[in-house]
Amino acid sequence: MEKCLKLLLLLLLLSSGVMAQKIGFVDSEYVLNKHPEYKKIQEDLKALGNAWKKEAQNLEQEIKEMYNSLKAEEVLLTEEMYNERLEAIKEKEKEATAFNTRVFGIKGQYYQKQAELLQPLQSEIFDAIDKVAKRQGIAIMFDKAADLSMIYTDPVHDYSDFVLEELGLEENK
Template sequence: MKKIFLLLPLFLFFGQFTHAQKFGYIDTDYILSQMPEYKEAQGEIDQLSKTWQSEIKQMYKEIESMYNDLQAEEVLLTPEMKTERLAEIKTKEEEVKEYNSKVFGYEGLFFLKKKELMKPVMEKVFEAAEKVSKNNRLDFMFDKAADLVMIYTNPVHDYTDYVLEELGYGDENDTIK
């Protein structure tokens, strides 16, 4: 009997550490595809991208035209004039490369605009995911769409529909509570 009373506190103490952690996952790609504000932001981003790409394409056409003009007039030009024209073409090429980098490079205009437009949408998703996690007492919430490799996922742990419901985009016929 003494042994039981001595071991009981020991089991109670170590029992605290055996608490299983609860986890779940969501699919942000699916959630975002259901959100009209994401589609709107994505449309604006696509339009900006097309505009900037066409500007850059036009600049390259100008360079090509300058080069074609040089080739057509090459026999009439002095070596100094030819060198000057080649320098102009080279300068124009550098300007286009710099502009391309400024727009589409790391931390470029495209990246910053995309970040600006997507930030409110993503914050909304993350807030809903956090609320669902707290309501369901989850210790961890993973994103199936992220680079985290999930070889197998049990649908029991999928909280995507809960997050959609929290955002107000859930299926009215769905009966998850």
């Protein structure tokens, strides 16, 4: 019985200690959108993405022209010539698919470049969040923009503006 009482007392002490922990949240999307470097990164990524999209469109246009040319000359070609051209078109299609996968695929160049450009900014923001959490005595800090579902948040626990202040960015409401 004494062991049960001690265990119960220990659980009560631990639960009251957890209850006393201060929590807060940050909206990293809000912080990112306020950061001038983020806008520059977005512009750079958009320009790069547009250039690669144009290259992909050029490949598609080239394939379309090859098909149109084949269709127009079909009656003049021997079966062997027709099959050679058709094979060339299929190779060009494979090339276009490989390009799209290499550039825009799950681990493609576009996403690698995005990660490369965002990593220093994300590290800076994380460091600012860490400093704010320590200064404010926050034990648990959530990110409102992350996959974590927050069905209600009291703005009094929002430390996003403190993070902007830590980053040296003026908060514009």
